[in-house]
Amino acid sequence: MDLETWAKVVPELPKLLQGLLVNVEILLGLISLGFVVGVGAALLEVYAPRPVGFLASAYTWFFRGVPEIVLLFLFYFGFDQFGIKISAFLAAVLALGFRSSAYQAQIFRGALLSIPAGQVMAARALGLSRLGAIRYVVLPQALRLSLAGWSNEFSSVLKDTTLAWGIGVVEVTRQASYIRATDFTLTLPLYLTVALLFLVLTYAGNFAIGMAEKRLRVPGLEGRR
Amino acid sequence: MPLLRVEDLHKRYGHEEVLKGVSLTLEPGETKVVIGPSGTGKSTLLRCINRLTEPDRGRVWLGDLEVTARGADLNKIRAQIGFVFQDFNLFTHLTALDNVRLGLLKVRRMGRREATERAMAELERVGLKAKASAYPAQLSGGQQQRVSIARALAMDPKLILFDEPTSALDPELIGEVLSVMIELAREGMTMIVVTHEMGFARSVADEIVFMEGGVIVEQGPPEVLFRSPKVPRTGEFLRKISELYGEAG
Amino acid sequence: MNFVFDPSWLPKLAQGLSLTLQLTAYCMALGAGLGLLLGLLRVYGGGRFSPLYWLASAYVHFFRGTPLLVQLLTIYFGLPSVGIVLGPFQAGLLAMTLNTAAYQAEYFRGAIQSVKAGQMLAARAVGMSRPQAVRHVILPQALRLVIPPWSNELIYMLKYSSIVSMTALRPETWDLFGVGRQIASRNFRYFEVYILVALFYLALVLLFTVALRWVEGRVRVPGLGTPGRGV
Numbered sequence A: 001m002d003l004e005t006w007a008k009v010v011p012e013l014p015k016l017l018q019g020l021l022v023n024v025e026i027l028l029g030l031i032s033l034g035f036v037v038g039v040g041a042a043l044l045e046v047y048a049p050r051p052v053g054f055l056a057s058a059y060t061w062f063f064r065g066v067p068e069i070v071l072l073f074l075f076y077f078g079f080d081q082f083g084i085k086i087s088a089f090l091a092a093v094l095a096l097g098f099r100s101s102a103y104q105a106q107i108f109r110g111a112l113l114s115i116p117a118g119q120v121m122a123a124r125a126l127g128l129s130r131l132g133a134i135r136y137v138v139l140p141q142a143l144r145l146s147l148a149g150w151s152n153e154f155s156s157v158l159k160d161t162t163l164a165w166g167i168g169v170v171e172v173t174r175q176a177s178y179i180r181a182t183d184f185t186l187t188l189p190l191y192l193t194v195a196l197l198f199l200v201l202t203y204a205g206n207f208a209i210g211m212a213e214k215r216l217r218v219p220g221l222e223g224r225r
Numbered sequence B: 001m002p003l004l005r006v007e008d009l010h011k012r013y014g015h016e017e018v019l020k021g022v023s024l025t026l027e028p029g030e031t032k033v034v035i036g037p038s039g040t041g042k043s044t045l046l047r048c049i050n051r052l053t054e055p056d057r058g059r060v061w062l063g064d065l066e067v068t069a070r071g072a073d074l075n076k077i078r079a080q081i082g083f084v085f086q087d088f089n090l091f092t093h094l095t096a097l098d099n100v101r102l103g104l105l106k107v108r109r110m111g112r113r114e115a116t117e118r119a120m121a122e123l124e125r126v127g128l129k130a131k132a133s134a135y136p137a138q139l140s141g142g143q144q145q146r147v148s149i150a151r152a153l154a155m156d157p158k159l160i161l162f163d164e165p166t167s168a169l170d171p172e173l174i175g176e177v178l179s180v181m182i183e184l185a186r187e188g189m190t191m192i193v194v195t196h197e198m199g200f201a202r203s204v205a206d207e208i209v210f211m212e213g214g215v216i217v218e219q220g221p222p223e224v225l226f227r228s229p230k231v232p233r234t235g236e237f238l239r240k241i242s243e244l245y246g247e248a249g
Numbered sequence C: 001m002n003f004v005f006d007p008s009w010l011p012k013l014a015q016g017l018s019l020t021l022q023l024t025a026y027c028m029a030l031g032a033g034l035g036l037l038l039g040l041l042r043v044y045g046g047g048r049f050s051p052l053y054w055l056a057s058a059y060v061h062f063f064r065g066t067p068l069l070v071q072l073l074t075i076y077f078g079l080p081s082v083g084i085v086l087g088p089f090q091a092g093l094l095a096m097t098l099n100t101a102a103y104q105a106e107y108f109r110g111a112i113q114s115v116k117a118g119q120m121l122a123a124r125a126v127g128m129s130r131p132q133a134v135r136h137v138i139l140p141q142a143l144r145l146v147i148p149p150w151s152n153e154l155i156y157m158l159k160y161s162s163i164v165s166m167t168a169l170r171p172e173t174w175d176l177f178g179v180g181r182q183i184a185s186r187n188f189r190y191f192e193v194y195i196l197v198a199l200f201y202l203a204l205v206l207l208f209t210v211a212l213r214w215v216e217g218r219v220r221v222p223g224l225g226t227p228g229r230g231v
């Protein structure tokens, strides 16, 4: 693995970055889906009547207990079997998004439960409805408390986007495999470059979340890591 | 017509009967001080009045509006009854100004400008205009409690319920909260105050209510209750309280 | 929409299951050894500028900051170019071990650092050396504290073991997911088979969770908290 071999990776960088962009697209899709569904599931788990709350818990339990790869194959090939054709990209967003929703629900549920009952009581005493109390008092606090957990979830799902490789999404690892097929001597430097790209993305992302955290920070309302 | 009428309230938690038929009335502008040993149901009584806790039996009227009526618009009723908690319960994620403004914006549906002006005025009234942009964690206990009084006042309540508003405070901070409350009483606010501050009770209360074991044992004007209580237990309790907390306040 | 289930799938899946359990058990055990070493180095390996601390930190950052799949592909496809040829099972086990060691190092570090400073002082005060204090006072507490995050890690690795068969072409090296994949594509019954595979994993997760709770309860010491749980 001499310098010369490494130099041969440089011209391939645009292709790798193009692949990495697909990872980022999957990431954005799955995080947003996971956020919406996850917050919803957590609210149901905490506030909905028993049977509904139980269903929400069963949902999160399923998606936390099944490997990403199995979910990816289930969504991509399993739906196809019933004539529902979705692209590999969409299958990746859905499978990883629902999985992430289960983890985000867990993070958010913990935050919801850690808010003292007095906060809701004070809101109700002002005349806010139950929904109003949740919306204006509980949610803003719980979202802030969740930020630390979310930054962990971000790092973990960012890396998991590579698993979309398994169902044929042309993301960065698959791009690397294509390039590798043209010149096998490039294998090691190629994969190490991909690893490096992820290191950069992880730290950049965590830095951005850290900034957001600082901006949203409220004295007396710090999330526990 | 009395401003508040409470009739035969009962409340039970499991096997424990916390309220065993409590009745009282409050005229406009009146201040009633409720005293009694801890665990007697004082907080439960206050919470039953605006139905933060659901009473098992009994009725409550605010003016001619029955609070305990089936289908009563609770949010609308609660907006007219201020509540000040022992541990303040300021909204942790909001500044002092936003704490006072939230009810105006979201319950009274006031415009932003008007709400801000009103909230600032209330903060000024409790002497905390300068702290408008501070978060609860940046305020002392006494300041937090004054903000929570401003939060209640901003809603133009017909009545304010105070649940041991100074019990969580360091002794040197009690005075600033009491003086705000004294001022309110002087301006004619109708209030029920659960407190152990006998100095406050003596000088401000129109009537003192002594509760024990889920019932009202005795009630009457402070000078009568302090000098010649009808029930011996009342005198005992008053003596004990005065020893514990002193007469200052 | 009709569902198909063939009982002959079960013994095949059970075979894959055994490989999954082996991978998980080996990588967790090896990862615990390496992780503990790394964790100790990050706490006691000298200051920020000592090479040992620095190496351990670089290791942890690298393996936590990059995808397990990329680590696996690097080991399986990349290492042969420097003369290291590993089979799919060995490559998978190595990738999983190196990966989990980095995470476990962080759990050990966190647990060691959450043991109160007074414990070390008290141990030194009765005449123990630093290593003795770590071994007899700090670690017995830290290892108890590490059980909850370690349990989570075990479940993560159980699930991640499913990626090793992505590089495996021969049935001997197929894990639970690999076997399922084979059955599914042979019979064109993707939905049923993957749901079945999912249920296998869920059952394992449940089993591990219960077992580890039990262990946690057995070794519990009154007054020693369990951070990392219940937040």
Ligand SMILES: Nc1ncnc2c1ncn2[C@@H]1O[C@H](COP(=O)(O)OP(=O)(O)O)[C@@H](O)[C@H]1O
Binding pocket: B013, B016, B018, B036, B037, B038, B039, B040, B041, B042, B043, B044, B045
């Ligand atoms: N939400 C509740 N659930 C169960 N028991 C309660 C609850 N709230 C109050 N209690 C019980 O009711 C009794 C009266 O409580 P409270 O009204 O707070 O008394 P006080 O304010 O006079 O100290 C206490 O014994 C308390 O334990």
Ligand SMILES: [Mg+2]
Binding pocket: B042, B043, B044, B163, B164
């Ligand atoms: Mg009370």
